[in-house]
Amino acid sequence: MGKWIILVLGVLLTANGFFTRTYDFPNETPVRYCFNMDYIGVDGCFHNATAPMLIAWVPLLIGLGLIAWSMVRASRKTV
Structure with a gap:
């Protein structure tokens, strides 16, 4: 059961x-760098460009890692 939960989470x-999505407002002072997660409806803005990029990339990379780990785990148990 746990392997399916990990796969679904991934x-x-x-x-x-x-x-x-990440976007910015360069004409405002100070400049705002924003993100919007359309799938779950979460959004926010920061005053540096790094935070929205991390928020955009980290879930994707963690999800791909969980899927890969589930596939490796499944292939080890079937052989």
């Missing part, structure tokens, strides 16, 4: 990573 995190 798929959801990967899908959420695909639907994350």
